[in-house]
Amino acid sequence: MSELFNFFIEPFQLELMRRALYAAIIIAIVCALFSCFLVLKGWSLIGDAISHAVLPGIAVAYLIGIPFIVGAFISGIFCSFATGFIKNNSRIKEDTVMGILFSGMFAIGIIMVTKIHTNIHLSHILFGNILGITQNEFIFTVVISIIISAVILLKLKDFILFCFDATQAKVVGLPVTFLHYLLLSMLSLTIVTTLQAAGIVLVIAMLISPGITAFLLTKRFELMLIIAVLVSVTASVIGTIISYHLDADTGPSIVIVQAIIFVLAYILSLILRAKKPQHA
Template structure:
């Protein structure tokens, strides 16, 4: 028993591990909440598009000497607005527009990154650098996540109605366009927060895995939220601890645990349905 407790407690004797865990937990909660809306809306590819599209914004922000989060946020907005413009002003479908925009912006970001000299390694942006998070970055993540949380709580019913029924949204006197771009802005902010944990490549998994696991296990939205948060928080804690003991990247460890839980949930649901 003592050995098990020591296994859990040992990593958190170091300040950098405490910062990593705090950041992972903050991001885990906000990703879990937003993932429920993204799953219901079918926006998995949109999350992937914005997460890849922020790379050129990060490079430009570095060159201008401004916070990287500002550049990432602006690039995310440009991506979402471009997809909306292509969808509304051409015969191209939304998923095709997303594929064109995010692949083009991601390629642009890689080319720009390879052409500048910087002390930041590309892998930290692509795969996250959770163990290198400073106290100021923890506070920054907390501020962004708190802002997202407050907006989602205040407009949760409006977003839920928008995700379920677009026509009913108009009948209720709400603007689908405002809700659409409002959700995109929240998605871009969440990706910025999660970037430090899992990087731009794996961030879409953290935005989708908790929600899809909860969707498989629950038919009620409140139940989905509770399950998604539980999955996201527990995998973030255990993944951080495992990464310390096996000396592996923290972000991928968290994502692997979330994928494993989804498979378990899917298997459990199938067995339950067969019995019924």
């Protein structure tokens, strides 16, 4: 029993592991909340798109000497707003527009990063370095995550109605266009805030896996939010512990745990569906 206890406690005797765990939990909570809305709205791909589209902004920010997060945020906002504009002014479907935009912007970003000889490492952008998160980066991540989570919870009913039925939301007087772009703006801010610590791969997983997993287990949106947060936080804790004992990268370890939890949830949903009585 003591060996099992030490297995879970040993990693967090180190300051960098404790800070990494706290950062992972904060990121897990805010991304899990967003994940439910992305799944409900059918926007799962847009988190992927924005995550990749920030790369040109990071490169430009380096060139003109401004903070990376400013360039990344502007680039992410451009991608999300451009998607909406093209979709509303053409016959092209939204997922197709996102695929074109994010792949094009990501390709441009790769060329810029490799040709202008920046100190930006693609591996850090892709996989992050949550163990190397500084105190200032940690504080910034916490503050922005709290603000975004507070806005989501304060406007929860409006966001739910907008995601379920935008037409009905407009009929009852909600500012649908404002809510649309508010969600996209907060999503962009969430991604660029967590990118330094988590990397593109982990951010994408955290914006998709918890919501999909919770969607398999419940039909109530409020319960879906709770399950998504629990799944995301659990995966972050277990993934951090596993990464320590295997001497592996923390981000990919968390992603693997999330994937395993999703598979287990899928199997459980099939079992529960099979046990339901069949109506004639």
